[in-house]
């Protein structure tokens with residue numbers, strides 16, 4: 480008998496690569512998307528909600544609920560770092576899409592996460608594609624959340640490589656380092672996919688041409704919004720291609736065999752010039768003194784990725 484699809488909630492800040500990940504999820508029979516929760520990051524939360532509703536309308540999946548998330552960081556910070564220079568002012572490549580018809584549900588993202596985890600203990604995977612504020616709030620609101628949630632597969636961190644905000648920090652962790660530290664030390668089953676992984680997974684200029692010449696609904700839509708993302712990568716990284724951050728993370732939740740992992744405690748620097756830095760203790764050395772990593776729960780951190788297989792899955796599923 481076929482196994483039941485894995486239930487996933489995508490916590491998202493759409494965002495061009497978020498749009499790709501959401502469409503991929505909807506084209507992946509291995510998973511069932513039971514909701515989207517929204518967060519600031521690539522755009523402000525209000526726009527993230529609007530874009531999430533819009534993307535579900537494009538996909539014809541208005542049956543999937545959207546729950547709006549936090550507008551401020553875990554410590555109530557309102558000075559947010561928004562990556563509109565990566566995704567366009569509208570978050571979706573400046574395409575002037577009409578506003579969505581739908582509305583978010585009454586339940587907040589945090590309540591949705593807590594209640595779904597409680598109702599389906601051990602059965603739900605959260606795929607977290609933005610700053611981790613909503614997830615940290617869920618951990619703090621319900622002492623059982625970390626136990627009830629099946630797994631958290633998150634895009635975040637830059638393990639042993641430079642960040643993309645500055646040499647220390649990756650954008651999602653930099654967006655709310657306090658939240659990230661709460662999540663990493665929560666005891667939940669976590670798989671972190673950092674930019675040490677996603678910078679190996681590139682959708683090339685010729686892949687984009689294949690998308691452009693496809694008649695597929697998602698391929699056509701993405702061709703339009705990807706323009707801005709390609710031009711940013713050309714500018715910032717001098718490459719004719721884009722990093723598949725969110726799609727790689729989503730696919731790691733769909734098929735864990737796409738990555739290999741190491742395990743250990745992860746702590747996040749929350750202040751100073753290295754604010755947002757993620758440091759994994761790989762347990763290869765016993766330290767003489769008690770450290771901030773001692774007795775902290777282990778998480779999985781992806782260390783290798785089968786990049787050709789990820790790109791092929793992305794192309795096959797988005798072209799169809």
Ligand SMILES: O=c1[nH]cnc2c1ncn2[C@@H]1O[C@H](CO)[C@@H](O)[C@H]1O
Nearest residue numbers: 494496562565643644649650651724
């Ligand atoms: O240079 C950048 N600065 C800020 N955010 C970025 C940059 N490049 C990509 N992203 C966005 O941040 C997440 C991965 O860190 C992804 O959502 C990506 O679209």
